[in-house]
Amino acid sequence: MGRVAVVGAGITKFMHRSEETGKELAWEAAKMALDSCELNLEDIESVVLGSAPDAFDGVHMKGEYLADGAGAWRKPYMRGYVGGGTGVFVGAQGWYHVASGLFDTCLVVAEEKMSSCLPHPQGAFLTIFDHTLERPLGPNLIWIFALEMNRYMHRYGITKEEIALVSVKNKRNALDHPCAQLGAEITVQDVLDSEVMVWPVNRLDVSPTSDGAAAIVLASENVARRITDKPVWIEGVGWSLDSAYWTNRDLYYPRYVECAARMAYQMAGIREPRKEINVVEPYDPFSYKELHHLEGLLLCGKGEAARLTADGVTARDGDLPCCPSGGALGVGNAIAATGLMKICEIFWQLRGEAGKRQVPGKPRRGLAQAWGDLMQVGTVVIMGV
Amino acid sequence: MLPNVAIVGIGRTSFNSITPDMSYKELMFDAAVKAYNEAGVDPRKDIDSFVCCSEDFLEGTSIFDEYVPDQLGAALKPVHTICADGLYGLIAAYMQICTGAIDTVAIEAHSKLSNLLTPDWCIAFAMDPILNRPLAHNPYFIAGMEMNRYLYQSGNSKEQCAQVSAKNKRSALNNPVAAYGAEVTPDQVMSSEVVFYPLSRLDMSPPADGAVVVVLASGRKAKMLSSKPIWIKGVGWCSDTPSLETRNWGEAAYARLAAEMAYKMAGIKNPGKEIDLAEIDDTFSYKELQHLEALGLCRRGEAALLVTEGATQRGGEIAVNLSGGSLGIGHLAEASGLERVAEVTLQLRGEAGKGQVSHAKIGLAQCWQGIPSASGAVVILTNQG
Numbered sequence: 001m002g003r004v005a006v007v008g009a010g011i012t013k014f015m016h017r018s019e020e021t022g023k024e025l026a027w028e029a030a031k032m033a034l035d036s037c038e039l040n041l042e043d044i045e046s047v048v049l050g051s052a053p054d055a056f057d058g059v060h061m062k063g064e065y066l067a068d069g070a071g072a073w074r075k076p077y078m079r080g081y082v083g084g085g086t087g088v089f090v091g092a093q094g095w096y097h098v099a100s101g102l103f104d105t106c107l108v109v110a111e112e113k114m115s116s117c118l119p120h121p122q123g124a125f126l127t128i129f130d131h132t133l134e135r136p137l138g139p140n141l142i143w144i145f146a147l148e149m150n151r152y153m154h155r156y157g158i159t160k161e162e163i164a165l166v167s168v169k170n171k172r173n174a175l176d177h178p179c180a181q182l183g184a185e186i187t188v189q190d191v192l193d194s195e196v197m198v199w200p201v202n203r204l205d206v207s208p209t210s211d212g213a214a215a216i217v218l219a220s221e222n223v224a225r226r227i228t229d230k231p232v233w234i235e236g237v238g239w240s241l242d243s244a245y246w247t248n249r250d251l252y253y254p255r256y257v258e259c260a261a262r263m264a265y266q267m268a269g270i271r272e273p274r275k276e277i278n279v280v281e282p283y284d285p286f287s288y289k290e291l292h293h294l295e296g297l298l299l300c301g302k303g304e305a306a307r308l309t310a311d312g313v314t315a316r317d318g319d320l321p322c323c324p325s326g327g328a329l330g331v332g333n334a335i336a337a338t339g340l341m342k343i344c345e346i347f348w349q350l351r352g353e354a355g356k357r358q359v360p361g362k363p364r365r366g367l368a369q370a371w372g373d374l375m376q377v378g379t380v381v382i383m384g385v
Numbered sequence: 386m387l388p389n390v391a392i393v394g395i396g397r398t399s400f401n402s403i404t405p406d407m408s409y410k411e412l413m414f415d416a417a418v419k420a421y422n423e424a425g426v427d428p429r430k431d432i433d434s435f436v437c438c439s440e441d442f443l444e445g446t447s448i449f450d451e452y453v454p455d456q457l458g459a460a461l462k463p464v465h466t467i468c469a470d471g472l473y474g475l476i477a478a479y480m481q482i483c484t485g486a487i488d489t490v491a492i493e494a495h496s497k498l499s500n501l502l503t504p505d506w507c508i509a510f511a512m513d514p515i516l517n518r519p520l521a522h523n524p525y526f527i528a529g530m531e532m533n534r535y536l537y538q539s540g541n542s543k544e545q546c547a548q549v550s551a552k553n554k555r556s557a558l559n560n561p562v563a564a565y566g567a568e569v570t571p572d573q574v575m576s577s578e579v580v581f582y583p584l585s586r587l588d589m590s591p592p593a594d595g596a597v598v599v600v601l602a603s604g605r606k607a608k609m610l611s612s613k614p615i616w617i618k619g620v621g622w623c624s625d626t627p628s629l630e631t632r633n634w635g636e637a638a639y640a641r642l643a644a645e646m647a648y649k650m651a652g653i654k655n656p657g658k659e660i661d662l663a664e665i666d667d668t669f670s671y672k673e674l675q676h677l678e679a680l681g682l683c684r685r686g687e688a689a690l691l692v693t694e695g696a697t698q699r700g701g702e703i704a705v706n707l708s709g710g711s712l713g714i715g716h717l718a719e720a721s722g723l724e725r726v727a728e729v730t731l732q733l734r735g736e737a738g739k740g741q742v743s744h745a746k747i748g749l750a751q752c753w754q755g756i757p758s759a760s761g762a763v764v765i766l767t768n769q770g
Contacts, residue, residue: 001484001485002484003764011699021515032418041501051700053441053447053448054442054447057387057514058442058510058514059510059511060440060442060443060507060508060511061442061468061511063468064757064758065511065513065514065625065627066627067624067626067760069438070738074623074626074638075623075624075626076622076623076643077474077622077623077760078467078477078622078623079469080465080466080468080477081448081465081467081468082450082465082466082468083451084448089465092475093465095484096481096483097480099482099483099484099485099486100480100483100484101387101483102387102480102483102650125447127446128448128451130452131445133444187496208525238463239464239465240462240463240464241453241454241460241462241464241465242454243454243455243460244452244453255461256461259462260463263463267486281576286674315687337717345421372448373450374448374451376451377450384591384659
């Protein structure tokens with residue numbers, strides 16, 4: 001298996017972007033990623049695109065529509081898709097494009113434009129439910145996450161205050177991210193006092209919908225060493241999809257995340273993730289999800305993630321910095337783009353180029369993870385220097 | 386040198402204009418059971434990864450990959466969607482195996498087009514939302530304009546396109562799974578209603594329902610699992626511009642570039658001589674001719690001559706769409722390309738029944754992403770180990 005390196009990364013500002021089309025957002029991120037490693041489109045042999053539901057933009061075959069924006073003109077171009085897990089999955093898909101030996105370079109672009117879904121992308125999320133069993137009930141996405149959060153809290157006796165700490169930490173981290181949508185200095189009390197959306201989820205427990213794009217450039221070992229003296233290697237990838245029947249599983253623990261993580265750990269030769277991972281970007285569309293995912297990733301014991309957060313272990317200067325970017329809660333949740341943003345963040349952290357967001361101690365290995373579908377899919381990319 | 390990868394199992398339903406007795410899950414299950422049975426594998430134990438091919442809008446469900454794992458035996462396994470024809474899924478699976486990290490992959494694609502009440506207006510959502518969609522044309526006007534341009538540039542005629550329809554529908558009579566086999570004369574095709582000038586009703590492939598599953602394995606595994614493995618010799622795929630305004634309508638550049646990539650990988654110098662049979666996209670009758678030329682299976686402007694002379698029939702120089710193609714089997718949405726792979730596989734194994742050609746060694750399968758795209762893929766298969 002050939003080694004694959006990330007050699008460049010780019011990201012747009014995350015916010016409501018009425019003035020740009022999805023194509024323009026995709027190109028803005030792709031161009032920044034190419035510029036960051038001084039390559040141009042002629043150097044790119046293949047292109048991978050990630051984008052979540054077509055229903056957001058209302059464009060059927062959205063990948064075809066975005067092709068030129070993603071830099072794919074007259075190139076091998078493929079769109080991978082696993083719902084909310086797409087942003088990190090495309091890192092794995094780009095990896096197999098290069099690791100297969102078919103290509104020396106691959107441009108990976110993730111784009112999301114949610115603002116064109118009026119009045120709110122929740123309308124598009126209505127169409128993800130089973131057409132016979134669930135859709136007639138008119139379920140709202142926050143309902144099912146409220147069920148999961150409630151189950152998680154009940155199982156371990158975790159309080160809303162402990163979970164609110166994740167929002168406080170991530171929104172504060174995002175103040176240092178130039179692309180962030182909702183960086184803020186808030187308190188636990190602010191979270192608890194914010195509007196209850198669906199109990200136990202308050203408004204400040206939820207990441208904002210967003211428009212944005214992110215991109216990375218991947219290269220095979222020989223080519224990577226010619227492009228940069230600071231390649232960041234993809235050491236392991238994993239993805240796993242659980243049953244569609246989410247009502248039949250115990251929601252307290254994300255087994256699919258554990259399966260994806262184990263696949264990636266095995267590929268990376270990691271035996272003790274808690275000791276060997278220095279910085280982590282778990283997917284945090286809701287505050288409790290960061291905790292849930294830390295447990296699924298085997299980075300702490302079941303039910304222990306809240307304790308780690310309270311002790312400051314997951315703070316930017318803690319032992320296991322968690323979402324130093326500001327995560328989905330702070331940077332914004334442009335679904336697929338946010339997943340790839342997390343891979344970009346690990347890239348910059350491992351290169352020591354994260355600026356004000358840099359975690360101390362020269363991290364050597366980092367992990368990005370995303371999650372999606374009906375609380376069903378886990379995607380993991382492990383990178384190292 | 387890329388590793389050897391082979392097809393070790395195929396399974397498919399029969400294809401029908403409507404399938405009111407079967408849900409898409411049952412169609413998938415039916416095809417999957419047959420493929421697993423043929424390969425002698427238990428998906429829970431023996432298949433490492435799964436690739437499904439679907440488009441949200443055609444399914445009427447956003448994030449459609451949510452609903453695929455259970456009926457494939459894939460829950461809690463690596464599963465992802467490729468938003469494209471099944472041939473792209475086969476290529477994604479091929480790359481996964483080439484990395485060496487994965488040994489066996491199942492690829493699934495299906496069609497339940499009979500569920501769509503207004504398929505044309507679903508495809509209309511694939512038009513550029515700013516430049517083209519506001520015109521509110523039925524998107525098939527593109528096929529009419531493209532046919533017109535192709536006929537003008539190539540010097541081929543509408544009569545010769547009608548011969549393609551007649552040939553494919555007649556070939557489908559030999560294919561037990563085809564939905565639209567018929568004894569139709571070119572005159573009948575010519576005199577059928579003109580729907581998008583110069584495209585007549587019988588120049589268009591009618592939709593059909595069904596599912597196809599293919600099991601791929603690495604060289605070592607393939608020899609253990611199958612006595613007749615069909616090897617993948619080359620893959621290629623390419624996207625030309627999505628912009629209707631700037632593409633060359635006469636030539637299928639995407640097919641030419643995809644074929645060049647696949648031929649290079651397969652070491653094919655003279656495709657017209659070396660390739661024994663081809664299952665290529667014939668969504669519309671003129672597409673078979675346009676693709677034959679783009680794939681280099683004949684010189685530009687000569688495709689119609691081949692058809693007129695009978696060179697593309699069984700026993701001719703190069704057998705094209707002996708299965709009946711999409712015109713005879715029915716258009717299978719994302720399953721179209723995967724069904725072509727299944728047909729080539731059967732031919733190369735010598736299991737194609739009444740439609741069997743003799744002494745076939747190398748076969749080609751090709752797909753086009755359909756209106757309004759300019760994307761497609763090519764796979765070269767062989768029975769020579």
